[in-house]
Amino acid sequence: MLRIGPVGFRIGSDWRAPIGALGDLYRDYPLPEDGIVDFNVRLFAARPWRRFVRPAVTIGGDYMLPDALPLPLAQGLLAAEMGMNLQMALAQRRYLLLHASVVERDGRGLLLSGVSGAGKSTLAALLMTRGWRLMGDEFALVDPATGLVHAFPRLISLKNQSVAVLQCAAGQARFGPLLAGTPKGDIRHLVPDATAIAAMDRPAVPALLLFPTFGPAEAVRAVGAAETFVRLTQASTNYVALGERGFATLRRLVQDVPVRAIDYADTDSGIALVERLWRELA
């Protein structure tokens, strides 16, 4: 059992290894409040012999996708992480969920929203090494009652080249094992720093929203309210399920927060660009 931000999880497994890996990487995280969890994740063998023969980890829990493909046991840690994300994506109803990484400074939050491969996790992890407080690399939790964004600082999921980038930039940090050949390439998890964990119950006021794209030459583009709104509905897993609350929450966010789309060709200039826009706009 563990708590990430406001969300408690209980993770059960037919095998010992994934639980051991999780217990190690999440060892500094608190327990769920009252010992009662928001979501259960269960890693199981879909057929009894798959526990032992070419063991395959199926991701289950309170909420499941019908046709999820199992992962090999060596990627059990990834399965657990995906299981937690899945519960959030399918069933979180307390907060509006946006696919975005979030970092904080002086109580104000910077949201980076983009498709997989846009560099959300990499930029957030690098900002963490530069004195920002990491609030999460996957989901921004926006409270419909207050408009504040809550932290969900799970393990940072680094993929392919960004693993080496962060090993260079955050040499002292703790990393999980290298998970080679996953459906998303090579993955290595980075444990958020002590500040991120210690301050995870403190929400932030959203102050800047960026839509990064990795690859093209550096560019900054203004994004209109309508486009921002539509992009964020697409970046949200529960906008429709929240009904009117989702609409009101998103409308407030779009009205209150400056927005830019940015292109960056390498991480160093990307970080410089993000910090410059923060100084100018936030």
Next chain:
Amino acid sequence: MSGALVAAVLTDPARATVLTSDAWNALIAAARAEQLIGSMAVRLDGLPIPPAAARIMADARVSAEQGRVAALWEAEMARRALAPLGVPVVLLKGTAFVAAGLDAGRGRSIGDLDILVPRESLDAVEAVLLAAGWEWVKPDPYDDAYYRRWMHELPPLIHRERDRMIDVHHTILPPTARPTPDAAALIADAVPLGNGLSVLSSEDMVIHAAAHLFADGDLQGGLRNLWDIDRLVREFDDAGLVERLMARAGRHDLVPATARALRLAKRVFGTPVDGFAPVASDALFARRLLARDGWGRLRHKGTEFGFYVRSHLLRMPPAMLARHLWTKFRKT
């Protein structure tokens, strides 16, 4: 077993005030697995429970309320599409409970929109729905033909913009099942809601829930159906309810299923009905209905498989079942 804990807390919510954290986690997992978390949350509203549990229950209530709004909107969409036909449209199951403002609808999770229309209007209803944006879910010709020839409903349709399913029934059991409910009487005695839609009469609502649970299907998600029956019986309860219910069940060929439903509701939820002493086989049904462990997983795989086989035997005669399974086997 955590299924029994779900039933116990639904019946007597005060029991939730003394649970350990392990019991809470098991209760919530099993209630979610049975899609009873919203009903549970409504029952626990206002009771002194740990803050972490109270938050989860508050989320579930908000979620169920949003589900209610969406279900009523979907019913309204179907009403608008079907209005020009001038045929009676009877809401069934969860949507009917919330549309009629019944206790059974409070906190209930609602998936598809289920409606009942006269069999002779089926073709017209289908054409109008297709024109209004609903599309086939099962493009397979065998499945399609099977539904049309042997089922009590059209093949499921889904709305291409709202992504919501509609099941259009012309009666409440497959024609291949042994009991033959009086579909014309279901529609003739339906109660208008005043907006062009109607719901089944009180007795027929209970009998439909019983038929769905014990004369059709493999009891998957059956605890929720049984909870519906408990809530309906308690709300409709007056001196003559059980007599009217059993008389009406006779007309629909559904006396055994209705009696089973009342016995099981009494056994599991303490539903206040006189008589209906348990019979030996009830234990097996209760075992299937309550088979959730502390992670919400189904236990008793043998019992589950037995009821799966039973569901097919109920639905079709053996020779037809053999042909059906052979066709399905060749396709996979």
